[in-house]
Amino acid sequence: MKRNLFFKLLVFCFALNLLSCSGGIKTEKIDYTYTFCERSSKVWMAKLVGLGDNVIEESSSIEGTLFIFYASGKFVFGDLKALANNNYQSGTYKLDNENDNLQIQINGKKWDFNFEVSSNMEIILRPTTDSETNYSYLLIPFPEP
Numbered sequence: 001m002k003r004n005l006f007f008k009l010l011v012f013c014f015a016l017n018l019l020s021c022s023g024g025i026k027t028e029k030i031d032y033t034y035t036f037c038e039r040s041s042k043v044w045m046a047k048l049v050g051l052g053d054n055v056i057e058e059s060s061s062i063e064g065t066l067f068i069f070y071a072s073g074k075f076v077f078g079d080l081k082a083l084a085n086n087n088y089q090s091g092t093y094k095l096d097n098e099n100d101n102l103q104i105q106i107n108g109k110k111w112d113f114n115f116e117v118s119s120n121m122e123i124i125l126r127p128t129t130d131s132e133t134n135y136s137y138l139l140i141p142f143p144e145p
Helices: 002-021 033-037 080-084
Strands: 041-051 054-058 066-070 074-078 089-096 101-106 109-117 123-127 135-141
Touching: 033 041, 033 066, 074 080, 074 101
Parallel strands: none
Antiparallel strands: 041 054, 041 066, 041 135, 066 074, 074 089, 089 101, 101 109, 109 123, 123 135
């Protein structure tokens, strides 16, 4: 009798645990806004630039192309020399966390990317068919010199 009661209690606890894990609770999407720009701005560097299946640029130093995302929605694109000489490109960006999509408006063009954030805090940008750029980017946080 005690075994039967213990077994029923064990099955009940297992079922309750299973239901609490998958009881139709909808999970929330991750908000990547802080990843891209933190509270004011964040500087990312293109470690790899690709075109189709080919890597066309690889940077392992601080001389790579920079992507700067500001919390205000402003976007700056260029290398350190361009920034120092005020010869950079700027525009705006919009982040869609629901669809893991990043849109950048720059020089009258729309760069539209699907993005993925890797476990080691790299951002992979892949152009969509609607994008006016064909380049893919692997972004890393701006490294220490």
